[in-house]
Amino acid sequence: MATGSFSGKVDGIDQIQAQEQHNFGAGNYVPNVMVDYWAMRVMAYLGMLLFLIAAVGAWLYRKRKLAGARWFQWSAIVAIAFPYIAATAGWILTEMGRQPWIVQGLLKTDQANSPNVTATWLGISLGVFVTLYALLGVVDFVLMRRYAHPGRPETREELPVPAVTY
Amino acid sequence: MNLQDVWFCLIGVLWAGYFVLEGFDFGVGMLLPFVPRDEGERGAMFESIGPVWDGNEVWLVVAGGATFAAFPAWYGTMFSGFYLALLLILFFLIIRVVSFEWREKSEDPRWRRAWMWANTVGSVGIALIWGIGLSSLLHGVPLDSQGNYVGGFSDLFTGYTVVGGIAFVLLFAFHGAIYLTLRTAGGLCERAQSAALRLALPAVAVGTGYLVWTVAVAVDRNDKDVFPPVLPAAIAIAARVLAALFVRLRRSGLAFALSAVGTLGLVATLFTSLYPRVMVSSPDFANSLTIQNAASAHYTLAVMSVVAAIFVPLVLLYQGWTYHVFRARVGGGAAVPGDTPAG
Numbered sequence: 228m229a230t231g232s233f234s235g236k237v238d239g240i241d242q243i244q245a246q247e248q249h250n251f252g253a254g255n256y257v258p259n260v261m262v263d264y265w266a267m268r269v270m271a272y273l274g275m276l277l278f279l280i281a282a283v284g285a286w287l288y289r290k291r292k293l294a295g296a297r298w299f300q301w302s303a304i305v306a307i308a309f310p311y312i313a314a315t316a317g318w319i320l321t322e323m324g325r326q327p328w329i330v331q332g333l334l335k336t337d338q339a340n341s342p343n344v345t346a347t348w349l350g351i352s353l354g355v356f357v358t359l360y361a362l363l364g365v366v367d368f369v370l371m372r373r374y375a376h377p378g379r380p381e382t383r384e385e386l387p388v389p390a391v392t393y
Numbered sequence: 394m395n396l397q398d399v400w401f402c403l404i405g406v407l408w409a410g411y412f413v414l415e416g417f418d419f420g421v422g423m424l425l426p427f428v429p430r431d432e433g434e435r436g437a438m439f440e441s442i443g444p445v446w447d448g449n450e451v452w453l454v455v456a457g458g459a460t461f462a463a464f465p466a467w468y469g470t471m472f473s474g475f476y477l478a479l480l481l482i483l484f485f486l487i488i489r490v491v492s493f494e495w496r497e498k499s500e501d502p503r504w505r506r507a508w509m510w511a512n513t514v515g516s517v518g519i520a521l522i523w524g525i526g527l528s529s530l531l532h533g534v535p536l537d538s539q540g541n542y543v544g545g546f547s548d549l550f551t552g553y554t555v556v557g558g559i560a561f562v563l564l565f566a567f568h569g570a571i572y573l574t575l576r577t578a579g580g581l582c583e584r585a586q587s588a589a590l591r592l593a594l595p596a597v598a599v600g601t602g603y604l605v606w607t608v609a610v611a612v613d614r615n616d617k618d619v620f621p622p623v624l625p626a627a628i629a630i631a632a633r634v635l636a637a638l639f640v641r642l643r644r645s646g647l648a649f650a651l652s653a654v655g656t657l658g659l660v661a662t663l664f665t666s667l668y669p670r671v672m673v674s675s676p677d678f679a680n681s682l683t684i685q686n687a688a689s690a691h692y693t694l695a696v697m698s699v700v701a702a703i704f705v706p707l708v709l710l711y712q713g714w715t716y717h718v719f720r721a722r723v724g725g726g727a728a729v730p731g732d733t734p735a736g
Contacts, residue, residue, distance in 0.1 A: 342542075343541060343544075348476060370495070370499075374498075
């Protein structure tokens, strides 16, 4: 697949490491293989699983069994998380996979960072966003629960109806 | 005029568009605790900017993206150097965005008050920080010979930049109040009118002071002549004075258009004051970033110019269409016949 033919030869990690050392000087040019190996599989398998679940759903719908199939409804709920996990895994795959380069062959990650932003500040900013998003996530969950609760009356405000004046 | 000049102007236009448009929705956000009489009117204020604030915000994203692509060194130094300031802006943007969605999700008065304040604090905070940050580009920040920022957060605060921040807040509040007189009806419209009247004097006074100071800073610290920056500054000052006059005469449409011209003139003053630099270095003036040493390669700029020539008009068209669709006045029960808006 990488070469677009059936007989193409794909270089192994050791050959590429040697070749990159030859081109760009000494250094480690191998990304974290374990992380990439698993990120690739999580992304691909979860994606396939989603297709499968969708197909089963379509089949149940055609057989008019969808409303009664509790087991399927539960798996569909669980599957809500899959696209997010798969997309995150795919993101990790590309970001980790291009290390040590931030732009292949041109700029390395350790040369591309902001010289005046300290690790402390990175930590603080990361902490701020993680805390903020965690709080927002909790509130969002509570709100969705409220709205999903059976029998709860609609609490939406009546919006004023605008009238065209010109 | 080479491509670097074109992109410097285009980035200026994007910032101007951002402040003209998001300026009024920041202004409406700032006035949320003070103008409406009850929750209904407050809801109408939210609704007056509800369909457009997010489109307005995209101008900022495009300004940042254009800077990244056309002047990577400027982008790199500014976004690394202003790290804490931009962190604060992002924080305020996030809580403000959420307030639009969540405020109406519960009737609880404490809940509603909390999200109203999230919007107000976000609006004031973002305007303040942009005023300080953009003024700092001209006033000068410490850069080394590589063009890297070597100062801290406190280097952004000088008398001039702080006045810049306050000017941005006042101008947007004034702009937002005029927008409300244009977009609302009934008692809310009346209260927006008196808010605009009360804000007129401080907005004109601080706005004028800031513009005059900007030209002085350009001469003093950026090796500029008084002309041309004085030209857009004069236009901006005159437009704002006229806007205040038309508010008094209850000509909301004209007042809003002139207030918008005032904001355009402000950004034009800043950019003509900066040219040909994009970030003034102080104390080592020689380390300043210019449109030459911060720009991308010619090929990049050429490709981007084609892309921009196609998509900028498209974006303008559909944003204009959004405003047309949501042109009706909101709030105040029955509609009152108002003056004809300019746009």
